[in-house]
Every structure is written in C-alpha cells, then in structure tokens.
Amino acid sequence: MYLYDPIDQRLVEERVAQFRDQTRRFLAGQLSEDDFRPLRLRNGLYIQKRAPMLRVAIPYGLLSATQLRKLAHIARTYDRGCGHFSTRQNIQFNWPRLEDVPEILAELATVQMHAIQTSGNCVRNITTDHFAGVAPDEIVDPFVWAEVMRQWSTLHPEFGFLPRKFKIAINGSVEDRAATLVHDIGLHAVRSDSSEIGFRVIVGGGLGRTPIIGHVIRECLPWRHLLTYLDAILRGYNRYGRRDNKYKARIKILVKDLTPAGFAEQVEAEWAHLKDGPGTLIQEEIDRVAQQFTRPAYATVDPVLRKQEEVRYDARLAADRAFARWVERNVQAHRVAGYAAVTLSLKKTGVPPGDATADQMDAVADLAERHSFGEIRVSHEQNLVLPDVPVRDLHELWGRLKELGFATPNIGLLTNIISCPGGDFCSLANAVSIPVAEAIQRRFDDLDYLYDIGELDLNISGCMNACGHHHVGNIGILGVDKNGEEWYQITIGGRQGAQAALGRVIGPSVARDEVPDVIERLIAVYLEQRESEHERFVDVVHRLGIEPFKSHVYDYAD
C-alpha cells in the first residue's frame, strides 16, 4: 500500500471541502445543472437512470483491508448494501443520495481514498496489472510509477477539461495483464541495455465506437522524462483533439488523423520544449514514493518444514478434485517461494459480474488480514485478488471462499464474464448486460463441460461505449438498439494482452433469448475443429477465420 503523507492527506480533504461547497450551492439553486454537471463528473458522480452513481477511485486496483471495510460501510450506510467493481479497477455505488455524497467522500478521505477524476473529460484512474509486485514474470514493479502518475494527474491544472476522457494503463511484466494496447496511453515498464528503467509508450488505443489497437511512439523513454513526455502528449491532445463531435474526440481519432508517425512527431516537437524542465523526475522522489509503499514481510520457512508442507499440499490436491480445480483456475504462481496469488471470482452464476455485498467485503477484508498481509487487488476482469497467500493456507482459504460464494473455479473460463452494468442501471446503455451474462452462465453451468472448453474470455457491453470490453473478448457481445428492442451483436476472435486483437462481427445481431444458443453453437464448432485440447477457442478462430462459426450459427437459424 502507498501510505499518504500529510500533504497527500490534506489535498484529498481540501477536495472534499471544495466538492461539499459545490454540492451545497447546487442544492441551494446557486449553481445551475449545466455548471454543476462537469464539476460533479470530475468527482465521479453521475446522475443515472434510477439514482446518482458514485464511482470511487481504487488507484491501480490496490486496496487495504481497512479501505475495503470502509467501502463495505459506505455500501451499507449510503447504498443498498452492495458495490460494483468496474473494469477500471474502481468501485461504483448505484444508490447514494446526492446530498450524502460529500459525507461519503469525507469518510473515504479518512482511509486515504477519494473519487477524484473517476469521471469527466480528464485523466482517469491509472490502472495496472492486478499481479503487480508478485508476478514471476515481472520486469519492473509498476506500482511506484503508477503512484507517481497518480500524483501528476491529480488536479492537473492544464488537463482538467480535455476533449474527452483519458485513460492510462501501465504494465511491468512480460505478459500484459493491464490491457495497455487499448488505452489512450499504454506504458510498458522495461529495462534498457544498461538496466535503467524506461517506458515503451503506446498511444491511441481504445475500444468504444472506434476500436483501435494502440501504436508505439517511443520504444524506451528514460524514466526521468516520464511526466514531461506525458505532458507533451496531453498538451497536443488538449489543443488539437476534436471537440466538435464527442464520438470523435478521443485521442485515438487524432492519432489516426495525423497518422501515428505524424502524431509522434508532434509530441516530440512539444517535448523538445519540456524535456529536462521542472517536471523532470528525480531519483529522490522515486525513492520516497517507493518507501511510502508498505511491502509484505514474507516469511522464510525452514526447508525441511517447507518440504513437509509441500507433501501435505500435494496430497490434498490429489485427494480433492474440487480443490485441485480451484487451484488450477484461481490460484496463480508467486515470485516468492511458498506463496501464491488467489483470485476471488466475482462471477458466480446469478450474481451480476463484479458485484459484492457489504458483508462479503467485510469478510474479504478479514481474510486479507489473516492470509494476505491485509492487501487486496481489484482486477480489470472485475474480480478480487489476495496477492500474498502462503501456500499452506490455501486449503483453509478455499473453504472460507466457498462459503462466501467467491470460489467459483472459473478464472480464464467462459463464465468469468466481464460485463458492464448495462441497461438495468446505466442511462447510456442500449440493452441489458447482466441478465445476458446470467443466461450464459446458466447454460454453461456444468463444470466438466466448462473445463473441456478451456480458456475463453467472454465480454459483454450494453452499448458502443464498450465498458464491458466486448471488442477484446474471445467472444464479444454488444447490446444494440433496433427500433426500441434489445438485440445483440456477436464478435469472435478478440483478445487482450500482448497479442491484443479486435473481434470480428459474425453476422446480423440476434435477439436476447437466442444469445445462449448462439454461444453454444460457436462452442460446438470450436470443439469439433480444435486439433487438441491445447488449442484454445481464440486460436481456432485465428486459424480458420470466422466463416465456419458464422455458417454454423446462421445456417442453424435458417
């Protein structure tokens, strides 16, 4: 955890006071709806279909047990006992009262949290790998850099009113678990030949109405220049990004219009003025931020004892198939021997993906304290992670997670669905998402069948804004409106990670009750065509193209 110093703390408190005054003026009729809207949005407050929605920032997806308990308290006191973890590692409350929001923010500030820039046309929460710091394939721990950027972006005076929202993701491992290629800016922390930390800079990726994979504009930017280079990118975007059409206002359109090479040239020209200026990072600051992070004090276990533990653990795996399955899917390797990272699946059938009740949050906070040094991560796949669990605790933890409904062994499988809140909550949506996710989960509720299908990402968005990342799902489902009716367009072949690709539409959209059948037919083609069980669904789509899938889905319909 990054621990606030007195200045960090004072700043969030001053932001609460500022927003409290703005809300007071709005409620007193001294601030018009038109003036208040952009101001409240900069603080994560939407007015939704049924009630306001407050999005609380979870910087780079990192939470302490204390913070999670506070979120539970807020869910219980100001909401209807539930919160929704989003694909940007944040949490959303769907039922707060507008007049309570300043108080909620004040409560958040007591645990070093806030809702600053979780919405609005500004730099949003910076996201990263949910296995940061613990992944065996990590090159650079991204947390320190994510925090440095959090501070840089927080209340940035120049970039508070950009043409459109702006999302930055950073990844520090071989595997890209932060979807960096589909962000406005994606950063890969790398090491140069001389082992200096640098960043590969990718711009102009994004989903939404115009899905685009980002372009590399710098292979290795030395770390000192990170913030001045970001300033150069943002300044060019702020000045030249389109403001006449909100659907063409994201930086990806500017990059496309100028061509990536042309955009890179513009950035370099601007950066020539900023390089080595006051914003240039210094080693002392990096060290200071690193020291403000608490780190787990991993135990060194006597080798003989460890051997005994391993034998016991292996015996359990062999004896208990359900436990072994859960370990196979939901437990990930750790860079420290004797530890593992555990993913808590928030994708149980019948529960909206990413939802957790106040009681569940409290229970997870307790488990984090008992088994994981009091730390929790939120993943962009809308699950929670206990990052530092001793292997000897796994069996006990599994038992507790089963009671909580968080042990569904489906990480990486078809039912680990990413879904936006959809038409049940969101006023932008064309169609519902959550009931569609549930219908699919019910259809694929047989675990043996699910395991046979193997790795498959299925993502659902209720509209073009693509909050459910449907473009990068191996199977993507997009809700569309046809003359006031809900229909669903299906794409296949999308994927996230270092080989990110956008899915292709298989044909005309289908009615809501047909969606599970369509998915089943896609799976049937895959199972018939795969060369072995090691060839995943997405591999078969890329090998054969969409034709065999398309014809089976639509011939069937005729």
Add this chain to the structure above:
Amino acid sequence: MTTLIKQRRIASDGWRVIGLPNEPIAGPLPTEGDIIVPLAVWRGQQAALLGRQGRTGVWLEGAEDPAVLFSSGFIPELIAVRFPTFTDGRGYSAARLLRERHGFRGELRAIGDVLRDTLFDLARCGFDAFALRDDQDADAAVAAFDEFSEVYQAGADRGPLFTRRVEGTPA
C-alpha cells in the same frame, strides 16, 4: 456586470473587449480608451493600432495559436484568452504556452465563461486576471485561490511538489 479579479482582488477595469463573437466590430476602431482586440485585428491592423491614443491588448480563442503573437511586431501589454464554455480546456494550454514558452510577463486575462470553480486551475496555468461571468459571486470567487494549499504538478506558477518535498519546503 462583469467583475474583474486581479492579483486576487476585485479590481476596476478600464479595458474594453471588442469584436467578441456576438458583437462584430462596426466601423473604425476607437482611437481613444484601452481596448482588447481580436487576434485577427491585431495581426491585420498593426500600423493603425500603433497610432492609437489608448492602450491596445489582444484576445484570442483557446484554439488559436499564441505563437503568432511573438513572430513579428510588438507584443501587447495585455493578452486575454476567451473560454467559449468553461469546459473547453484549450485556453489552459494557451496560457501555459504564453507564460512558459513565450515568456509573456504582462497581464494575462481569462474572459468568457469564467467561473469561480475554475479560478484555481486558471491561476496555476498563468492567468493573473479574471473577468468573471456575470452571475458569479465575486467575494466568494476571491476565496477560490486558497482552495488547495499545495499542488502536485509543475505549472506556470511553481515547480512540482516533489522538488519541494526534497528541499523540505512544501506549503
């Protein structure tokens, strides 16, 4: 009535902005009095402007490139940047360029949709004068400059917090 805030105080204003979008310039420019003219007029009529009795400032839209002011001719003592709506953030970049790139030291005035809620950021980008939108509470607006006691980033007003942290001099 538009209130002007200058150097964090309510100030009287002798300047008149002319040529705003809904008030096209009719007839010749006034020769007397202090006026703020559009960038196009500034660029097209420099000789006439130099012969005026009163002082002349220039205003530009956030979308216009401030660099053209420094490419030829004389530099005005007052530059205003217009915000068509307060959510159009281009004027913030224009201000920083004027101060930090071009070294402009004269009065830099925010005009148009200027709200008390944006004063803090505007000031950080180098504005030192603010012609508030008519409905704004001027006394409350003056207090907005103190909404935050510290700032993280480098701006036109000061360097980044991390430098002050190292020096042990944060606010």
